[in-house]
Amino acid sequence: MATDLTQDSTTSDAALGEINKYDFITPSHDVFKAEKGLNAGIVAQISEMKNEPAWMREFRLESFKIFESKPMPNWGGDIGIDFQDIYYYLKPTNEQGRTWDDVPQEIKDTFDKLGIPEAEKKYLAGVKAQFESEVVYGSLQEDLGKKGVIFTDTDTAVREHPELLREYFGKIIPPSDNKFAALNSAVWSGGSFIYVPPGVKIEFPLQAYFRINAEQMGQFERTMIIVDEGAEVHYVEGCTAPMYTTESLHSAVVEIMVKKNGRCRYTTIQNWANNIYNLVTKRAMAYENSLMEWIDGNLGSRLTMKYPAVYLMEPGARGEILSIAFSSKGQHQDAGAKVVHCAPHTKSRIISKSISKNGGRSSYRGLCKVEDGAVGSKSNVVCDALILDSDSRSDTYPYIEVEEQDVQVEHEASVSRIGEEQLFYLMSRGLTEAEASSMIVSGFIEPLIKELPMEYAVEMNRLIELQMEGSVG
Amino acid sequence: MTDTLKISDLHVAVEGKPILRGVNLTIRRGETHALMGPNGSGKSTLGNAIMGHPGYEVTGGTIALNDGNVLEWDASERARAGIFMAFQRPMAIPGVKMADFLRHATTNVRNPDRKEGEELIPMRQFRKELTENMEQLRMDVEFARRYVNDGFSGGEMKRAEILQMAMLRPKFAILDETDSGLDVDAVKLASESIAQIGSDAGGGEKMGILIITHHDKLLDRNAPDFTHVMLGGRIVETGGIELARELYTDGYDRIRAAYPEAAAAEESMTETATV
Ligand SMILES: Nc1ncnc2c1ncn2[C@@H]1O[C@H](COP(=O)(O)OP(=O)(O)O)[C@@H](O)[C@H]1O
Ligand SMILES: [Mg+2]
Numbered sequence: 001m002a003t004d005l006t007q008d009s010t011t012s013d014a015a016l017g018e019i020n021k022y023d024f025i026t027p028s029h030d031v032f033k034a035e036k037g038l039n040a041g042i043v044a045q046i047s048e049m050k051n052e053p054a055w056m057r058e059f060r061l062e063s064f065k066i067f068e069s070k071p072m073p074n075w076g077g078d079i080g081i082d083f084q085d086i087y088y089y090l091k092p093t094n095e096q097g098r099t100w101d102d103v104p105q106e107i108k109d110t111f112d113k114l115g116i117p118e119a120e121k122k123y124l125a126g127v128k129a130q131f132e133s134e135v136v137y138g139s140l141q142e143d144l145g146k147k148g149v150i151f152t153d154t155d156t157a158v159r160e161h162p163e164l165l166r167e168y169f170g171k172i173i174p175p176s177d178n179k180f181a182a183l184n185s186a187v188w189s190g191g192s193f194i195y196v197p198p199g200v201k202i203e204f205p206l207q208a209y210f211r212i213n214a215e216q217m218g219q220f221e222r223t224m225i226i227v228d229e230g231a232e233v234h235y236v237e238g239c240t241a242p243m244y245t246t247e248s249l250h251s252a253v254v255e256i257m258v259k260k261n262g263r264c265r266y267t268t269i270q271n272w273a274n275n276i277y278n279l280v281t282k283r284a285m286a287y288e289n290s291l292m293e294w295i296d297g298n299l300g301s302r303l304t305m306k307y308p309a310v311y312l313m314e315p316g317a318r319g320e321i322l323s324i325a326f327s328s329k330g331q332h333q334d335a336g337a338k339v340v341h342c343a344p345h346t347k348s349r350i351i352s353k354s355i356s357k358n359g360g361r362s363s364y365r366g367l368c369k370v371e372d373g374a375v376g377s378k379s380n381v382v383c384d385a386l387i388l389d390s391d392s393r394s395d396t397y398p399y400i401e402v403e404e405q406d407v408q409v410e411h412e413a414s415v416s417r418i419g420e421e422q423l424f425y426l427m428s429r430g431l432t433e434a435e436a437s438s439m440i441v442s443g444f445i446e447p448l449i450k451e452l453p454m455e456y457a458v459e460m461n462r463l464i465e466l467q468m469e470g471s472v473g
Numbered sequence: 474m475t476d477t478l479k480i481s482d483l484h485v486a487v488e489g490k491p492i493l494r495g496v497n498l499t500i501r502r503g504e505t506h507a508l509m510g511p512n513g514s515g516k517s518t519l520g521n522a523i524m525g526h527p528g529y530e531v532t533g534g535t536i537a538l539n540d541g542n543v544l545e546w547d548a549s550e551r552a553r554a555g556i557f558m559a560f561q562r563p564m565a566i567p568g569v570k571m572a573d574f575l576r577h578a579t580t581n582v583r584n585p586d587r588k589e590g591e592e593l594i595p596m597r598q599f600r601k602e603l604t605e606n607m608e609q610l611r612m613d614v615e616f617a618r619r620y621v622n623d624g625f626s627g628g629e630m631k632r633a634e635i636l637q638m639a640m641l642r643p644k645f646a647i648l649d650e651t652d653s654g655l656d657v658d659a660v661k662l663a664s665e666s667i668a669q670i671g672s673d674a675g676g677g678e679k680m681g682i683l684i685i686t687h688h689d690k691l692l693d694r695n696a697p698d699f700t701h702v703m704l705g706g707r708i709v710e711t712g713g714i715e716l717a718r719e720l721y722t723d724g725y726d727r728i729r730a731a732y733p734e735a736a737a738a739e740e741s742m743t744e745t746a747t748v
C-alpha cells in the first residue's frame with residue numbers, strides 16, 4: 001500500500017540529530033476522515049461520529065466559538081499554522097494502516113538504537129492501531145479495577161463515567177484559557193482518563209500503552225486525572241521514540257485534580273518530528289497537603305509551547321515542575337512552568353534545564369504568582385541553559401508577581417556555553433571532543449534524569465547521546 | 474629505544490601575548506625532572522602547551538614524542554599517546570560521576586584506536602582497579618560516585634588528579650603543583666603515591682615525570698635527575714637535585730641576577746599580567 005514519506009528539507013544536514021530528520025508519514029487507509037478544515041459543521045460531525053451526549057456537543061460548539069474569537073498568542077514562537085489545512089478527526093480504524101515492511105529502514109534502525117521492544121516498535125511506527133496491551137496488561141487492569149481505579153480513554157469515560165468526568169471537564173482549563181485550549185475543547189479525541197479512589201496508592205507508573213481499547217494517541221488528546229483524598233498515582237505519557245503524526249499540529253489539554261493529601265506525578269518525554277507544532281496546555285489543582293509533580297522532557301518539534309501549571313489551592317499544597325528541553329536546528333522550545341500560590345504555607349519548586357545546539361533555540365518562560373494572603377509560602381525557581389555553539393540561542397523570561405509580604409521567593413538563572421576548559425579537561429584524559437561534549441551535556445541534565453523512572457532515564461540518556469552524535473567538529 | 478619527549482625552542486602565546494620564549498627540554502622515560510621558577514614564569518603554560526590546551530597557541534618550535542609530531546594532535550590524541558598532566562586547577566564537571574568519567578578515559582587511553590560507541594573496559598575489572606588505587610590513596614569509595622571535581626576541597630582535587638594518573642598509567646606525567654593546598658601528611662602520601670605510580674607505567678616500565686613545585690616535600694620520594702629553573706618564559710638553568718635544594722631554601726635572587734635578560738622579561742610579563 002502506498003506510504004508517502006516526506007522528508008524535511010533539513011535532512012541533508014548530517015549534523016542534525018538522528019531522530020528528528022524523519023518527517024511525517026501519510027497513511028492512505030482511513031475508514032473515515034472528516035473533511036479538511038474547521039467549521040461548526042465539522043465540530044458537530046465529530047461529536048456525532050462519537051455518539052456523544054448533548055452536553056459534550058454543546059461544549060464543543062461553544063469552545064469552537066471561543067476559538068474563533070481568540071487571537072493567536074503574540075508571544076512564544078512563530079506559529080505558522082493554516083487551520084484550514086488540517087484534518088481534525090480521523091476515525092480510528094481496526095485495519096492496519098500500513099505494514100512493517102512499509103516502515104523506512106532508517107526508522108527501524110532508530111528503534112533498534114533505542115532498544116525499543118518489538119511489539120512497541122510496531123505500535124510506534126503506526127503499524128498497529130494500538131499496542132497489544134490486552135495480553136500483557138490484562139491482569140494489571142483487573143487488579144486496578146478491583147481497587148476501584150478507572151483507567152480508560154477519555155471518549156469511553158464520556159460514555160461510562162459522565163458524572164465523574166463532568167465535574168471537572170473544562171473546569172480546570174476552561175476553553176477560554178487560550179486559543180489552543182479552545183481548539184482542543186472543540187475537536188478533542190482520545191487521551192487518558194484516570195480516577196484513583198480515596199487512599200488507593202498505585203505502586204507502578206501507569207502508561208498510556210496499558211490502556212485497553214484506547215484510541216490511538218492523537219493530535220488533540222484530552223487527558224484528565226482525578227486523584228482523590230490520600231490517593232497516589234504516577235502517570236507516564238509518551239515515550240522517547242520519535243513520534244509520528246499525520247498532521248503538523250499537536251495540541252493537547254491535560255487537566256489534573258489532586259485532592260487533600262493526594263499525590264500525583266505526571267511524566268512526559270516526547271520527541272517530535274521536525275514539522276510539528278506542539279502547543280499543549282497542562283494544569284493541575286492541588287488541595288490541602290497534596291503534592292503535584294510535572295516532569296517534562298521535550299525534544300524535537302518545530303515549535304513547542306508548554307508551561308505545565310500548578311495552582312496551590314489550600315494550605316500545605318506543594319507543586320514541583322522539572323523540565324528538560326533540547327532544541328536543534330530548526331527547532332524552538334518555548335517551555336517553562338507556572339505556579340500560583342493561592343493559600344498560606346504552600347510550596348513550589350521549578351527546575352528547568354535547556355540545551356541548544358546547531359542553531360536551535362530554547363526559551364524558559366515561567367510565572368510564579370503569590371496571591372495576597374498566601375502567607376508563609378515558598379517558591380524556588382532554578383533555570384539553567386546550556387548552549388553548545390554560537391549559532392544557538394537561549395532566552396529566559398521569568399515573571400514573578402508577589403502580592404504578599406511574608407513569603408520567600410527565589411529565582412536563579414544561568415546560561416552557559418559549553419566551556420573550552422571543561423572540554424579540554426575531559427579530552428586531556430583521552431575522551432574525544434564528541435564524547436566530552438556528550439558527557440558534559442549528560443552531566444548538565446543529570447539532576448533531572450535522576451527523577452525519572454529507571455527505564456525512562458536510560459532511554460532519555462540514549463536519546464540525548466543520539467542527538468549529540470556528530471554535533472561537534 | 475627509550476621513549477623521549479622532546480621540546481625544542483618552544484614559543485607559546487596566550488591571548489596574543491607571548492609567554493614562553495624558546496623553551497628546550499628533553500625528558501626520557503624513567504627520568505624525573507623538577508621544574509621550578511617564580512610565579513608567573515610560565516611553568517603551567519609549558520604544561521598546558523604540552524597537553525594541547527587550545528588557549529595556548531604555539532607560535533614557534535616543536536614538541537616531539539619519539540617520531541611523532543605532538544603539535545598535530547589534539548588533547549585527546551596526546552592523552553592516548555601517553556601524555557598526562559595533573560592540573561594546578563582542575564575543572565569541575567557537574568553531574569558527571571568520577572567513576573563514569575574514569576571508566577571512559579581509562580578505556581580510551583588503554584585502547585587508543587577505540588572507536589566511539591565501542592565497548593568500555595569490563596565493569597568488574599575497572600571497579601577492582603579503581604578500588605585498589607583509591608585505597609592506596611586513602612580515598613573513600615564514595616568518592617567514585619561524586620561529580621568530577623564538583624565541590625571538592627583543594628586536597629581532594631589533587632588526590633583525584635593522582636588517582637587519574639594511577640588509572641591512566643601514562644608514559645609521561647606532568648604534575649603541576651600537585652602538592653599545593655595539601656597538609657603535611659597529605660603531601661607525604663602524595664609523594665609516596667607518585668613515586669609508586671611513576672615506577673610502573675605498565676609492563677614494568679617507568680614513567681618520565683615532570684614535577685612543577687615550590688617545595689621539597691614532593692621531591693623527597695621523587696629525587697629529580699634534573700632540576701630546571703624557569704624565568705621569564707625560558708629555562709635559564711639546569712642542574713641536579715642540589716639546584717632544587719638551593720632554590721627552595723634561598724629563592725630566586727641569584728637566578729635573577731645571573732640572567733638579567735630573563736628577569737627583564739619576567740618583569741614585563743608580570744606588569745601586563747597585573748593590569
Ligand atoms: N589562561 C590564561 N589566560 C591568561 N593569561 C594566562 C593564562 N595562563 C597563563 N597566563 C599568563 O601567562 C603567564 C605565565 O603564567 P603561568 O604559566 O600560569 O605561570 P606559573 O605556572 O609559572 O606560575 C602569566 O603572566 C599569566 O598571567
Ligand atoms: Mg602555575
